[in-house]
Amino acid sequence: NAGVMQNPRHLVRRRGQEARLRCSPVKGHSHVYWYRQLPEEGLKFMVYLQKENIIDESGMPKERFSAEFPKEGPSILRIQQVVRGDSAAYFCASSPPGDSREKLFFGSGTQLSVL
Amino acid sequence: DAKTTQPPSMDCAEGRAANLPCNHSTISGNEYVYWYRQIHSQGPQYIIHGLKNNETNEMASLIITEDRKSSTLILPHATLRDTAVYYCIVRRETSGSRLTFGEGTQLTVNP
Numbered sequence: 001n002a003g004v005m006q007n008p009r010h011l012v013r014r015r016g017q018e019a020r021l022r023c024s025p026v027k028g029h030s031h032v033y034w035y036r037q038l039p040e041e042g043l044k045f046m047v048y049l050q051k052e053n054i055i056d057e058s059g060m061p062k063e064r065f066s067a068e069f070p071k072e073g074p075s076i077l078r079i080q081q082v083v084r085g086d087s088a089a090y091f092c093a094s095s096p097p098g099d100s101r102e103k104l105f106f107g108s109g110t111q112l113s114v115l
Numbered sequence: 116d117a118k119t120t121q122p123p124s125m126d127c128a129e130g131r132a133a134n135l136p137c138n139h140s141t142i143s144g145n146e147y148v149y150w151y152r153q154i155h156s157q158g159p160q161y162i163i164h165g166l167k168n169n170e171t172n173e174m175a176s177l178i179i180t181e182d183r184k185s186s187t188l189i190l191p192h193a194t195l196r197d198t199a200v201y202y203c204i205v206r207r208e209t210s211g212s213r214l215t216f217g218e219g220t221q222l223t224v225n226p
Contacts, residue, residue: 004158033213033214035216042216042217042218042219043153043159043216044216045213045214045215045216048213056213089156091158091159093158093159093214103149103161103164104159104161104214105161106158106159106160107158108157108158109156109157109158111156
């Protein structure tokens with residue numbers, strides 16, 4: 001998937017714990033997007049970030065979820081006090097700066113399971 | 116972003132062309148048509164995109180009608196590995212605009 005690295009590939013958490021999902025975009029890409037896919041459902045947009053800035057978080061739940069994309073290092077999607085309903089596949093995508101018509105490159109996803 | 120309508124499922128014989136339709140009757144002048152696919156449990160994969168002219172690359176061809184209200188993705192020689200959910204997405208030409216995925220078409224390529 002064109003160099004977007006997500007880790008871990010699988011993450012198991014108990015209810016109430018925190019989950020941290022990491023995404024390293026394609027080298028040189030400054031736009032990161034996070035999507036969530038619940039079991040047997042479609043991909044839902046969560047948040048769009050550029051370096052150090054949140055541009056669009058309209059798909060992010062208002063509580064317990066946060067995202068960052070620091071100047072150095074990967075983008076992090078953080079879920080606090082996880083519940084069973086957070087169990088899903090979380091996909092990250094990146095795109096280069098400038099022309100918005102550039103295609104998005106997706107990672108292989110992190111499968112979060114909440115026990 | 117304009118809404119798209121796709122059939123929920125299609126079948127295709129291996130080696131034959133797969134033609135996946137998409138309706139986007141409310142598309143506006145600055146919106147592009149994108150196609151992505153998602154093979155089971157993997158991340159979505161870009162296939163092709165276009166504005167108003169037909170496009171072709173190593174994966175597929177995209178045919179957009181003259182009024183731009185519909186399009187067809189063509190996989191010229193489908194293989195078993197092309198079995199996936201195919202998403203037709205209309206995206207505004209604004210900086211960093213997100214992709215909004217619908218339900219897509221489940222294409223099953225049969226041997």
